[in-house]
Amino acid sequence: MNExxxxxxxxxxxxxxxxxxxxxxxxxxxxLLTLFGLFVFIVGTKPNWFDxxxxxxxxFVQIAFFLVGLxxxxxxxxxxxxxxxxxxxRSIPADIGLRLVATGFVISVFSGMADVFGMGSQxxxxxxxxxxxxALGVLIGEIVIALGFLLLIPIRLYRKK
Numbered sequence: 001m002n003e004x005x006x007x008x009x010x011x012x013x014x015x016x017x018x019x020x021x022x023x024x025x026x027x028x029x030x031x032l033l034t035l036f037g038l039f040v041f042i043v044g045t046k047p048n049w050f051d052x053x054x055x056x057x058x059x060f061v062q063i064a065f066f067l068v069g070l071x072x073x074x075x076x077x078x079x080x081x082x083x084x085x086x087x088x089x090r091s092i093p094a095d096i097g098l099r100l101v102a103t104g105f106v107i108s109v110f111s112g113m114a115d116v117f118g119m120g121s122q123x124x125x126x127x128x129x130x131x132x133x134x135a136l137g138v139l140i141g142e143i144v145i146a147l148g149f150l151l152l153i154p155i156r157l158y159r160k161k
Contacts, residue, residue, distance in 0.1 A: 023083040030080025037072025044069050058130035063112050074105050081152040097151025104144030111137025
C-alpha cells in the first residue's frame with residue numbers, strides 16, 4: 001500500500017495591500033483618449049465653432065457624433081482611472097463606479113436618440129429633434145457618468161497615514 005504523505009493545506013493568500021506606482025503609460029493613453037473624445041464631443045455639440053455647421057437644427061449626425069465623443073470620453077476615463085489601481089484589487093465602490101459610467105452612457109444614448117428609436121416627440125418621417133427634454137436626459141446621463149468616475153478613484157491610495 002502506498003502511504004499517503006501528509007500534504008500541507010493550501011497556502012494562505014497574501015492579503016496585505018499591494019501598493020505600486022500607477023501605470024503611467026495607461027494613465028497617459030487614457031488621458032489622451034479622453035481629450036480626443038472631448039474634441040469629438042465638442043465638434044458634435046458645437047460644429048459652428050469649427051465652421052462645420054450645415055444645418056440650423058440639431059440632426060441625427062450631430063447627435064450621433066457627440067454621443068460617439070461621449071463614448072470615447074467614457075472609455076478614456078475608464079482606462080486612465082483603472083491605471084491608477086495598478087497592483088491593487090479593485091474595491092466594490094470602484095466596480096459600482098464602472099457600472100455607473102456604463103449606465104450613464106446608456107441613459108445619454110437613449111435620451112439623445114429618443115426620436116430615432118421612436119420614443120421622442122418627432123414622428124418617423126420628420127428629422128430627429130434634440131429638444132430640452134432630451135438635453136435634460138443627456139445631462140442626467142453625464143451626471144451619472146461623473147459620479148461613476150468619482151467612485152473609480154482609488155482614494156485609499158492617496159490618504160496620508
